[in-house]
Amino acid sequence: MNTNYNNILLRINDLCQEYGWNHYRLAKMADIPLASLNSMFHRNTYPSLPTLEKICDGFQISMKDFFEFDKKLHNLSLTKDEQYLYNEYRQLSRTDKKRLLSYVDGLNRQTTPNDELQ
Numbered sequence: 367m368n369t370n371y372n373n374i375l376l377r378i379n380d381l382c383q384e385y386g387w388n389h390y391r392l393a394k395m396a397d398i399p400l401a402s403l404n405s406m407f408h409r410n411t412y413p414s415l416p417t418l419e420k421i422c423d424g425f426q427i428s429m430k431d432f433f434e435f436d437k438k439l440h441n442l443s444l445t446k447d448e449q450y451l452y453n454e455y456r457q458l459s460r461t462d463k464k465r466l467l468s469y470v471d472g473l474n475r476q477t478t479p480n481d482e483l484q
Contacts, residue, residue, distance in 0.1 A: 374412055377432060381425050386459045396424030 382392055389407070393400040398420050406413055413421065422429050444452065458466065 372410060372412060374418070375407060375410065378413075378421060381427075381432075384456050385425065392421065392424055396420040398424075 389403050393403045422432050
């Protein structure tokens with residue numbers, strides 16, 4: 367398999383890693399044939415627009431988010447702790463991400479006006 371993927375294929379792989387999915391799972395979630403997905407990676411070709419739309423639907427993201435992700439990330443100024451949290455969050459499964467967000471929501475509700483980070 368050619369590992370010099372184009373940026374779209376790299377983005378798809380990054381999202382698969384973020385969601386904890388393999389290509390089979392993505393094909394099922396996007397309702398596209400696994401053979402089509404594998405063909406893109408083996409031939410290092412760009413997906414058609416309808417296929418990319420299905421892939422974005424499978425990930426439950428917009429095409430805008432698909433293409434602007436790196437741009438948004440590079441415009442952020444994160445502390446080391448924030449970068450650490452971000453990187454750890456990206457590696458969680460979808461279920462664990464929901465759990466973490468619920469936990470953070472709970473923490474925010476318990477915070478009083480006198481509570482401050484030291």
